[in-house]
Amino acid sequence: xxxxxxxxxxxxxxxxxxxxxxxxxxxxxxxxxxxxxxxxxxxxxxxxxxxxxxxxxxxxxxxxxxxxxxxxxxxxxxxxxxxxxxxxxxxxxxxxxxxxxxxxxxxxxxxxxxxxxxxxxxxxxxxxxxxxxxxxxxxxxxxxxxxxxxxxxxxxxxxxxxxxxxxxxxxxxxxxxxxxxxxxxxxxxxxxxxxxxxxxxxxxxxxxxxxxxxxxxxxxxxxxxxxxxxxxxxxxxxxxxxxxxxxxxxxxxxxxxxxxxxxxxxxxxx
Ligand SMILES: C[S@@+](CC[C@H](N)C(=O)[O-])C[C@H]1O[C@@H](n2cnc3c(N)ncnc32)[C@H](O)[C@@H]1O
Numbered sequence: 001x002x003x004x005x006x007x008x009x010x011x012x013x014x015x016x017x018x019x020x021x022x023x024x025x026x027x028x029x030x031x032x033x034x035x036x037x038x039x040x041x042x043x044x045x046x047x048x049x050x051x052x053x054x055x056x057x058x059x060x061x062x063x064x065x066x067x068x069x070x071x072x073x074x075x076x077x078x079x080x081x082x083x084x085x086x087x088x089x090x091x092x093x094x095x096x097x098x099x100x101x102x103x104x105x106x107x108x109x110x111x112x113x114x115x116x117x118x119x120x121x122x123x124x125x126x127x128x129x130x131x132x133x134x135x136x137x138x139x140x141x142x143x144x145x146x147x148x149x150x151x152x153x154x155x156x157x158x159x160x161x162x163x164x165x166x167x168x169x170x171x172x173x174x175x176x177x178x179x180x181x182x183x184x185x186x187x188x189x190x191x192x193x194x195x196x197x198x199x200x201x202x203x204x205x206x207x208x209x210x211x212x213x214x215x216x217x218x219x220x221x222x223x224x225x226x227x228x229x230x231x232x233x234x235x236x237x238x239x240x241x242x243x244x245x246x247x248x249x250x251x252x253x254x255x256x257x258x259x260x261x262x263x264x265x266x267x268x269x270x
Contacts, residue, residue: 006030006116008108016214018163019107023082025050026057030082030113038214045206046199048258053159055243055259056190057084060158061091062247063188063266066236067154068095072186074153076143078104078131078177079160083117088156089124098123100146104137106130131160132168134176152184161229162192162219162262174229183269187233190264191226192218196242198257226263233267240265 007013013032020035021042027050031039043049064075073096077088080103089101101124103114114126125142137143147153155177164170178187197204204220211218227240238245242260244252 006109006113008112011108016216017107017109018211018214018216019081019105019110022053022159023084025053026084028082028084030109038210042207042210045203045210046197046258048198048256048261049207051256051258052261055255056159056262056264057086059190059243059246059264060088060156060188061086062249063186063264064088064091064154064156065095066247066266067186067188068092068099070186072152072154073099074147074151075099075101075156076104076137076147076153076177077101077156077158078137079157079163080105080110080114080126081159082107082110082113087117089118089121093123100124102127102140102142102146104129104131104140131157131164131170132173134173134180137177138180149180149182151182152186153181154186154188155181156188157229158188158190159192161189161226162221163216165217165219171228171231175231178232178269181269185269186236187230187267187269189226189229189266190243190262191229192220192262193222193226194220195223195261195263197261223263226265230265230267233269236266236268 016034016038020031021039024031024039092099104127111128118124127140127142129136208218240263243264244255244259246264
């Protein structure tokens with residue numbers, strides 16, 4: 001298989017990656033046949049997967065605008081993924097010129113393509129790091145240069161925590177990142193769940209098994225388990241809800257039923 005110029009040498013392009021599968025669901029071009037094949041297998045069980053991803057991106061953009069409108073000018077996006085339409089820096093910097101954005105991902109394609117998209121943007125940077133190593137994120141040169149931790153930050157953990165198994169203690173990683181944030185900071189989060197999927201659970205499990213097969217298990221958590229990530233935060237109205245119901249700009253009734261799969265929420269530290 002030919003290696004395109006955007007694929008870093010370090011990656012094994014015969015193994016699917018969750019960021020490239022997600023890119024495929026969203027109609028992007030940074031994916032390989034192995035990724036598309038895994039995505040198509042998952043879609044045999046849950047044909048509405050792309051609708052879930054679109055609802056996730058739409059929530060993320062509304063939440064970034066909400067943060068900017070509430071005076072936040074710094075964004076730390078962990079698990080930022082392969083850039084696509086309407087990225088965090090575009091939304092944040094359109095609402096607040098000069099807003100600072102740091103992207104963090106452990107996937108080399110996501111990091112390399114983010115660097116290309118950001119180009120010479122002086123107010124944004126990319127870190128190759130793991131959510132499970134919060135110190136490395138917080139002490140990275142990009143965070144030290146661009147983010148003033150004495151002032152409020154919007155911490156984005158959008159569609160990432162469901163890739164972290166309980167044995168790796170995602171709650172501890174979120175608590176460590178949250179502890180570094182100044183009062184008035186926001187946690188913006190989405191998470192997959194069997195709750196809200198318009199299919200019998202047995203059918204949805206078929207899609208979850210595809211991620212297990214590619215050794216990137218998708219951890220479906222209950223609403224209560226997801227709410228625990230917000231320990232120490234006050235929930236912003238309307239709380240932890242299906243994605244289309246979080247401060248909608250268009251009528252949620254018009255959304256595809258799949259868009260209501262999983263949960264989204266924003267919390268604020270006091
Ligand atoms: C489904 S994508 C979400 C991208 C973006 N946040 C969005 O919602 O559009 C999940 C991203 O999380 C990244 N990811 C998963 N586990 C991670 C970890 N432990 N540390 C850093 N990034 C991780 C993946 O590489 C992928 O790019």
